Amino acid sequence: MKFFKLIVFDIDGTLTRSKSAIDTEMAELICQLLDKYKVAIISGANYEQFKWQILEHLSCSSDKMRDLYILPVDGTVFCKDEDAWVCDSDTPLSIEEKELIKKSFENIFERSGLETPKKIYGELVEDRGAQFNFSALGQNAPVELKEKWDPDNRKRERIIGVLKSVLPGLSLHIGGTTSIEVTKSNIDKAYGLKKLIRRIGIAKEEILYLGDHLLDGGNDAPALTLGIECRSVKGPEETKKEILELLKYKS
Numbered sequence: 232m233k234f235f236k237l238i239v240f241d242i243d244g245t246l247t248r249s250k251s252a253i254d255t256e257m258a259e260l261i262c263q264l265l266d267k268y269k270v271a272i273i274s275g276a277n278y279e280q281f282k283w284q285i286l287e288h289l290s291c292s293s294d295k296m297r298d299l300y301i302l303p304v305d306g307t308v309f310c311k312d313e314d315a316w317v318c319d320s321d322t323p324l325s326i327e328e329k330e331l332i333k334k335s336f337e338n339i340f341e342r343s344g345l346e347t348p349k350k351i352y353g354e355l356v357e358d359r360g361a362q363f364n365f366s367a368l369g370q371n372a373p374v375e376l377k378e379k380w381d382p383d384n385r386k387r388e389r390i391i392g393v394l395k396s397v398l399p400g401l402s403l404h405i406g407g408t409t410s411i412e413v414t415k416s417n418i419d420k421a422y423g424l425k426k427l428i429r430r431i432g433i434a435k436e437e438i439l440y441l442g443d444h445l446l447d448g449g450n451d452a453p454a455l456t457l458g459i460e461c462r463s464v465k466g467p468e469e470t471k472k473e474i475l476e477l478l479k480y481k482s
Protein backbone atom coordinates (compact mmCIF):
# COMPACT_ATOMS: atom_id res chain seq x y z
CA MET A 232 0.00 0.00 0.00
CA LYS A 233 1.40 3.37 -1.04
CA PHE A 234 1.71 6.15 1.47
CA PHE A 235 -0.97 8.53 0.24
CA LYS A 236 -1.44 11.97 1.76
CA LEU A 237 -4.43 13.21 -0.22
CA ILE A 238 -7.55 11.25 -1.11
CA VAL A 239 -9.74 12.73 -3.84
CA PHE A 240 -13.37 11.74 -4.45
CA ASP A 241 -15.94 12.29 -7.14
CA ILE A 242 -19.49 12.81 -5.74
CA ASP A 243 -22.30 11.20 -7.78
CA GLY A 244 -21.91 7.44 -7.96
CA THR A 245 -18.86 7.60 -5.68
CA LEU A 246 -19.75 9.29 -2.36
CA THR A 247 -23.51 9.28 -3.01
CA ARG A 248 -26.12 8.01 -5.40
CA SER A 249 -26.90 10.52 -8.14
CA LYS A 250 -27.84 13.94 -6.73
CA SER A 251 -28.47 12.55 -3.26
CA ALA A 252 -26.98 13.56 0.08
CA ILE A 253 -24.25 11.42 1.65
CA ASP A 254 -25.52 9.03 4.30
CA THR A 255 -24.45 9.30 7.96
CA GLU A 256 -21.99 6.45 7.63
CA MET A 257 -20.21 8.15 4.72
CA ALA A 258 -20.19 11.49 6.58
CA GLU A 259 -18.56 9.80 9.56
CA LEU A 260 -16.01 8.01 7.36
CA ILE A 261 -14.99 11.30 5.71
CA CYS A 262 -14.35 12.82 9.16
CA GLN A 263 -12.28 9.79 10.15
CA LEU A 264 -10.33 10.04 6.93
CA LEU A 265 -9.62 13.71 7.69
CA ASP A 266 -7.88 12.58 10.90
CA LYS A 267 -5.21 10.92 8.78
CA TYR A 268 -5.29 12.41 5.28
CA LYS A 269 -6.10 15.54 3.36
CA VAL A 270 -9.36 15.07 1.44
CA ALA A 271 -10.59 16.75 -1.73
CA ILE A 272 -13.93 16.40 -3.50
CA ILE A 273 -14.24 17.31 -7.17
CA SER A 274 -17.39 17.22 -9.29
CA GLY A 275 -19.20 18.92 -12.12
CA ALA A 276 -21.76 19.99 -9.50
CA ASN A 277 -21.93 23.60 -8.36
CA TYR A 278 -21.15 24.82 -4.82
CA GLU A 279 -24.83 24.84 -3.75
CA GLN A 280 -25.04 21.17 -4.64
CA PHE A 281 -21.83 20.39 -2.69
CA LYS A 282 -23.43 22.11 0.28
CA TRP A 283 -26.58 20.03 0.46
CA GLN A 284 -25.04 16.77 -0.77
CA ILE A 285 -21.92 16.85 1.43
CA LEU A 286 -21.00 19.84 3.59
CA GLU A 287 -24.24 20.15 5.57
CA HIS A 288 -23.89 16.54 6.71
CA LEU A 289 -20.30 16.71 7.98
CA SER A 290 -19.83 17.21 11.68
CA CYS A 291 -16.02 16.96 11.80
CA SER A 292 -14.14 19.31 14.12
CA SER A 293 -13.19 22.67 12.60
CA ASP A 294 -9.44 21.95 12.57
CA LYS A 295 -10.10 18.82 10.50
CA MET A 296 -12.21 20.79 8.05
CA ARG A 297 -9.13 22.83 7.13
CA ASP A 298 -7.77 19.73 5.40
CA LEU A 299 -10.85 19.45 3.18
CA TYR A 300 -10.79 20.98 -0.30
CA ILE A 301 -13.92 21.46 -2.36
CA LEU A 302 -13.70 21.77 -6.16
CA PRO A 303 -17.13 22.49 -7.67
CA VAL A 304 -17.67 22.65 -11.44
CA ASP A 305 -14.53 20.58 -12.17
CA GLY A 306 -12.36 22.87 -10.09
CA THR A 307 -13.24 26.06 -11.98
CA VAL A 308 -14.46 26.96 -8.48
CA PHE A 309 -12.05 26.26 -5.59
CA CYS A 310 -13.20 26.40 -1.95
CA LYS A 311 -11.48 26.09 1.37
CA ASP A 312 -12.85 26.21 4.91
CA GLU A 313 -11.36 29.19 6.69
CA ASP A 314 -13.92 29.29 9.53
CA ALA A 315 -16.43 29.93 6.74
CA TRP A 316 -16.22 28.49 3.20
CA VAL A 317 -14.25 30.77 0.90
CA CYS A 318 -14.43 30.15 -2.86
CA ASP A 319 -12.77 31.69 -5.90
CA SER A 320 -13.98 31.12 -9.46
CA ASP A 321 -12.60 31.16 -13.01
CA THR A 322 -14.14 33.27 -15.75
CA PRO A 323 -17.49 31.82 -16.87
CA LEU A 324 -18.31 30.78 -20.44
CA SER A 325 -18.98 33.75 -22.74
CA ILE A 326 -22.55 34.78 -23.68
CA GLU A 327 -21.90 33.59 -27.25
CA GLU A 328 -20.67 30.20 -26.02
CA LYS A 329 -23.71 29.89 -23.73
CA GLU A 330 -26.14 30.68 -26.57
CA LEU A 331 -24.43 28.18 -28.85
CA ILE A 332 -24.59 25.45 -26.19
CA LYS A 333 -28.28 26.05 -25.44
CA LYS A 334 -29.10 25.91 -29.14
CA SER A 335 -27.06 22.74 -29.64
CA PHE A 336 -29.36 20.84 -27.25
CA GLU A 337 -32.59 21.72 -29.10
CA ASN A 338 -34.37 18.52 -30.26
CA ILE A 339 -31.29 16.62 -29.18
CA PHE A 340 -33.08 13.30 -28.59
CA GLU A 341 -34.58 13.32 -32.07
CA ARG A 342 -31.29 14.33 -33.69
CA SER A 343 -29.50 11.51 -31.85
CA GLY A 344 -32.07 8.91 -32.92
CA LEU A 345 -33.27 8.45 -29.32
CA GLU A 346 -36.75 8.35 -27.91
CA THR A 347 -37.67 11.70 -26.33
CA PRO A 348 -38.36 11.15 -22.58
CA LYS A 349 -42.07 11.40 -21.72
CA LYS A 350 -41.42 13.80 -18.87
CA ILE A 351 -38.59 16.22 -18.16
CA TYR A 352 -38.20 17.11 -14.47
CA GLY A 353 -36.99 20.72 -14.21
CA GLU A 354 -34.40 22.27 -16.48
CA LEU A 355 -32.83 20.15 -19.21
CA VAL A 356 -29.69 22.29 -19.43
CA GLU A 357 -28.36 24.16 -16.40
CA ASP A 358 -25.94 27.11 -16.53
CA ARG A 359 -23.17 26.58 -13.97
CA GLY A 360 -20.95 29.47 -15.00
CA ALA A 361 -17.90 27.79 -16.47
CA GLN A 362 -19.94 24.68 -17.31
CA PHE A 363 -23.30 23.81 -18.85
CA ASN A 364 -24.89 20.67 -17.50
CA PHE A 365 -27.36 18.63 -19.54
CA SER A 366 -29.53 16.17 -17.59
CA ALA A 367 -31.47 13.94 -19.96
CA LEU A 368 -34.53 13.63 -17.70
CA GLY A 369 -34.17 17.14 -16.21
CA GLN A 370 -32.14 18.46 -13.28
CA ASN A 371 -34.72 17.28 -10.69
CA ALA A 372 -35.56 13.82 -12.02
CA PRO A 373 -36.01 11.01 -9.45
CA VAL A 374 -32.81 9.00 -8.99
CA GLU A 375 -34.64 5.67 -9.64
CA LEU A 376 -35.62 6.82 -13.14
CA LYS A 377 -32.19 8.25 -13.83
CA GLU A 378 -30.35 5.07 -12.90
CA LYS A 379 -32.40 3.14 -15.47
CA TRP A 380 -32.03 5.62 -18.32
CA ASP A 381 -28.44 5.09 -19.53
CA PRO A 382 -26.59 2.56 -17.34
CA ASP A 383 -24.11 1.69 -20.13
CA ASN A 384 -23.53 5.34 -21.26
CA ARG A 385 -24.51 4.45 -24.83
CA LYS A 386 -27.27 7.02 -25.16
CA ARG A 387 -24.99 9.80 -23.99
CA GLU A 388 -22.20 8.63 -26.29
CA ARG A 389 -24.65 9.02 -29.19
CA ILE A 390 -25.66 12.50 -28.06
CA ILE A 391 -22.02 13.54 -27.69
CA GLY A 392 -21.37 12.23 -31.20
CA VAL A 393 -24.04 14.61 -32.54
CA LEU A 394 -22.93 17.59 -30.42
CA LYS A 395 -19.24 17.35 -31.25
CA SER A 396 -19.70 18.70 -34.75
CA VAL A 397 -21.76 21.72 -33.60
CA LEU A 398 -19.66 22.62 -30.54
CA PRO A 399 -16.08 22.82 -31.78
CA GLY A 400 -13.63 24.11 -29.21
CA LEU A 401 -15.74 22.95 -26.27
CA SER A 402 -15.25 19.82 -24.15
CA LEU A 403 -18.02 17.25 -23.71
CA HIS A 404 -17.97 14.67 -20.93
CA ILE A 405 -20.34 12.06 -19.60
CA GLY A 406 -21.06 12.93 -15.96
CA GLY A 407 -23.43 11.85 -13.15
CA THR A 408 -26.11 9.34 -14.16
CA THR A 409 -27.87 11.06 -17.05
CA SER A 410 -25.75 14.13 -17.58
CA ILE A 411 -23.34 15.56 -20.11
CA GLU A 412 -21.02 18.35 -19.04
CA VAL A 413 -20.06 21.03 -21.55
CA THR A 414 -17.08 23.24 -20.70
CA LYS A 415 -14.42 25.30 -22.42
CA SER A 416 -11.98 22.90 -23.91
CA ASN A 417 -9.42 21.54 -21.46
CA ILE A 418 -11.75 22.10 -18.50
CA ASP A 419 -12.26 18.72 -16.93
CA LYS A 420 -11.27 17.00 -13.72
CA ALA A 421 -7.60 16.98 -14.79
CA TYR A 422 -7.79 20.78 -14.94
CA GLY A 423 -9.23 20.96 -11.41
CA LEU A 424 -6.80 18.39 -10.04
CA LYS A 425 -3.81 20.28 -11.51
CA LYS A 426 -5.06 23.43 -9.80
CA LEU A 427 -5.36 21.51 -6.53
CA ILE A 428 -1.84 20.04 -6.84
CA ARG A 429 -0.43 23.51 -7.55
CA ARG A 430 -2.25 25.20 -4.70
CA ILE A 431 -1.54 22.73 -1.94
CA GLY A 432 1.90 21.70 -3.23
CA ILE A 433 1.59 17.93 -3.12
CA ALA A 434 3.44 15.25 -5.12
CA LYS A 435 1.38 13.20 -7.60
CA GLU A 436 2.57 9.97 -5.96
CA GLU A 437 0.88 11.06 -2.73
CA ILE A 438 -2.58 11.28 -4.29
CA LEU A 439 -5.27 8.63 -4.62
CA TYR A 440 -8.34 9.34 -6.78
CA LEU A 441 -11.62 7.44 -6.42
CA GLY A 442 -14.38 7.71 -9.03
CA ASP A 443 -17.15 5.74 -10.70
CA HIS A 444 -16.59 6.95 -14.28
CA LEU A 445 -12.94 6.28 -15.00
CA LEU A 446 -13.58 4.44 -18.26
CA ASP A 447 -13.55 5.96 -21.77
CA GLY A 448 -15.37 9.24 -22.01
CA GLY A 449 -16.33 9.25 -18.32
CA ASN A 450 -15.96 12.47 -16.38
CA ASP A 451 -13.37 10.86 -14.05
CA ALA A 452 -11.20 9.62 -16.95
CA PRO A 453 -9.14 12.86 -17.19
CA ALA A 454 -7.72 12.05 -13.73
CA LEU A 455 -5.90 9.09 -15.34
CA THR A 456 -3.90 11.43 -17.58
CA LEU A 457 -2.13 12.99 -14.57
CA GLY A 458 -0.26 9.87 -13.54
CA ILE A 459 -1.89 9.75 -10.12
CA GLU A 460 -3.22 6.47 -8.74
CA CYS A 461 -6.90 6.07 -9.64
CA ARG A 462 -9.34 3.44 -8.42
CA SER A 463 -12.68 2.67 -9.92
CA VAL A 464 -15.67 2.16 -7.61
CA LYS A 465 -19.15 0.98 -8.53
CA GLY A 466 -20.94 3.08 -5.92
CA PRO A 467 -20.88 4.51 -2.38
CA GLU A 468 -20.77 1.09 -0.70
CA GLU A 469 -17.56 0.19 -2.53
CA THR A 470 -16.13 3.63 -1.69
CA LYS A 471 -16.78 2.94 2.01
CA LYS A 472 -14.74 -0.26 1.75
CA GLU A 473 -11.86 1.66 0.15
CA ILE A 474 -12.00 4.26 2.95
CA LEU A 475 -11.94 1.54 5.62
CA GLU A 476 -8.82 0.08 3.95
CA LEU A 477 -7.17 3.50 3.88
CA LEU A 478 -7.94 4.00 7.56
CA LYS A 479 -6.26 0.69 8.41
CA TYR A 480 -3.02 1.57 6.68
CA LYS A 481 -2.21 4.81 8.40
CA SER A 482 -1.90 5.33 12.12
Ligand SMILES: [Mg+2]
Nearest residue numbers: 241243244443
Ligand atom coordinates in the same frame (compact mmCIF):
# COMPACT_ATOMS: atom_id res chain seq x y z
MG1 LIG B 1 -19.55 10.12 -10.76
